[in-house]
Amino acid sequence: MKNSMWGGRFSSGPDAIMEEINASIGFDRKLYRQDIRASKAHARMLARQGIIGADDAEKIVAGLDAIEGEIDAGTFTFSRALEDIHLNIESRLKTLIGEAAGRLHTARSRNDQVAVDFRLWVRDALDATDAALRDLQTALTDKAAAHAGLVMPGFTHLQSAQPVTFGHHLLAYVEMIGRDRGRFRDARVRMNESPLGAAALAGTSFPIDRTATAEALGFDRPTANSLDSVSDRDFAIEALAAAALTAIHLSRFAEEIVIWTSAQFRFIRLSDRFTTGSSIMPQKRNPDAAELVRAKTGRIIGAQNALMIVMKGLPLAYQKDMQEDKEQVFDAFESLELVIAAMTGMVRDMEPDAAVMKAAAGSGYATATDLADWLVRTLGLPFREAHHVTGRIVGIAAERSVELDALPLETLQAVHAGITADVYSVLTVESSVASRTSYGGTAPDNVRAAAMRWRARLAAE
Ligand code: ARG
Numbered sequence: 011m012k013n014s015m016w017g018g019r020f021s022s023g024p025d026a027i028m029e030e031i032n033a034s035i036g037f038d039r040k041l042y043r044q045d046i047r048a049s050k051a052h053a054r055m056l057a058r059q060g061i062i063g064a065d066d067a068e069k070i071v072a073g074l075d076a077i078e079g080e081i082d083a084g085t086f087t088f089s090r091a092l093e094d095i096h097l098n099i100e101s102r103l104k105t106l107i108g109e110a111a112g113r114l115h116t117a118r119s120r121n122d123q124v125a126v127d128f129r130l131w132v133r134d135a136l137d138a139t140d141a142a143l144r145d146l147q148t149a150l151t152d153k154a155a156a157h158a159g160l161v162m163p164g165f166t167h168l169q170s171a172q173p174v175t176f177g178h179h180l181l182a183y184v185e186m187i188g189r190d191r192g193r194f195r196d197a198r199v200r201m202n203e204s205p206l207g208a209a210a211l212a213g214t215s216f217p218i219d220r221t222a223t224a225e226a227l228g229f230d231r232p233t234a235n236s237l238d239s240v241s242d243r244d245f246a247i248e249a250l251a252a253a254a255l256t257a258i259h260l261s262r263f264a265e266e267i268v269i270w271t272s273a274q275f276r277f278i279r280l281s282d283r284f285t286t287g288s289s290i291m292p293q294k295r296n297p298d299a300a301e302l303v304r305a306k307t308g309r310i311i312g313a314q315n316a317l318m319i320v321m322k323g324l325p326l327a328y329q330k331d332m333q334e335d336k337e338q339v340f341d342a343f344e345s346l347e348l349v350i351a352a353m354t355g356m357v358r359d360m361e362p363d364a365a366v367m368k369a370a371a372g373s374g375y376a377t378a379t380d381l382a383d384w385l386v387r388t389l390g391l392p393f394r395e396a397h398h399v400t401g402r403i404v405g406i407a408a409e410r411s412v413e414l415d416a417l418p419l420e421t422l423q424a425v426h427a428g429i430t431a432d433v434y435s436v437l438t439v440e441s442s443v444a445s446r447t448s449y450g451g452t453a454p455d456n457v458r459a460a461a462m463r464w465r466a467r468l469a470a471e
Pocket residue numbers: 034038094120121124328330332333334
């Protein structure tokens with residue numbers, strides 16, 4: 011059967027394979043709300059400009075509302091022969107209101123139509139992601155405030171480095187997510203221009219008012235160049251880049267959760283709500299949600315990659331290749347939404363084991379830097395020499411399999427005669443974290459203040 015929407019010059023319909031490769035209705039039906047919203051704005055503008063009759067515009071708007079109701083209710087029949095959401099809706103409109111439906115496509119093409127629909131969808135996704143990330147920041151900040159002074163090991167190379175606090179560690183992610191949200195907001199500002207009215211690629215001879223449709227759809231202004239308007243998907247790639255970075259941050263945290271919940275670490279306990287059991291090993295409590303946060307990051311990064319590769323060789327203006335943009339973006343943002351929600355749930359429920367964390371913080375000579383700093387501060391040693399002296403002391407402790415504060419004073423003095431008993435005051439993990447009062451440091455008072463700053467910031471949004 012010939013295509014009823016554009017089949018005028020064709021004598022036969024498409025091959026079944028042609029129809030299959032060409033159709034996007036299987037996925038772009040997600041754009042129905044955006045498509046209807048943009049079509050209503052377009053129809054109203056056409057009537058205001060005297061391009062179509064007011065009565066036709068009214069019929070079009072009422073018909074589109076009815077179609078939205080049908081799709082919402084699941085009673086709409088989608089047809090693959092009609093390719094995509096745009097033609098499916100327009101064809102149904104014709105059935106519902108007759109000839110007036112044919113006037114809707116005046117001064118418009120599917121090229122600007124899909125560009126505007128997709129922008130509206132991406133804009134909503136950016137807003138929803140921002141709101142979800144705000145919830146995650148709130149959950150992290152609450153946990154951080156509750157555990158601002160809980161000492162845990164800080165790692166570099168996954169080796170014990172210096173003690174930090176659990177609150178400080180959590181707030182590191184609040185900062186990262188803050189930058190992620192900034193990227194989503196920046197992307198939104200840049201993308202918030204309306205391509206509607208660019209028509210196929212060259213603009214139109216009808217006296218349309220692009221500023222009016224831009225305003226009606228919540229855009230800041232119309233796009234300035236008709237070729238650019240229908241050709242680019244940089245807004246989608248930029249949104250995916252921000253999504254990928256966010257996912258990377260959450261994936262790193264997920265990896266830490268996997269490590270921390272292992273029997274070898276036991277730093278935190280996830281709730282039953284966010285763990286699963288094993289069908290064979292009764293003792294297991296697996297952190298599957300964290301593992302899947304980590305894994306889904308792969309598809310989000312992949313989506314950005316895929317769309318960049320689709321776009322990189324395309325001449326202006328619209329090419330059908332660009333139809334491949336949607337599945338990547340839909341999948342990435344649906345995955346991201348799930349990942350953020352899972353992370354928020356895990357964070358709200360997670361319980362740190364203070365005793366285990368503190369014991370781990372006190373092992374592995376994590377206060378060696380404090381000892382070196384004491385030698386610099388109290389005895390005036392150059393840091394390099396203090397580092398050397400401390401290294402020898404750590405060596406002796408390692409030989410005897412004890413921690414630094416278990417070494418007798420005489421042993422310390424044998425390495426450097428100037429050492430006094432005062433040194434023990436800097437060798438505990440509590441004194442170590444309490445001393446890190448530099449701006450942004452891990453001292454519990456700093457962490458408390460940082461958590462309060464974030465709380466105020468999040469509450470003021
Ligand atoms: N389904 C198409 C897409 O997603 C809509 C635009 C089609 N334009 C065209 N000239 N065939 O890109």
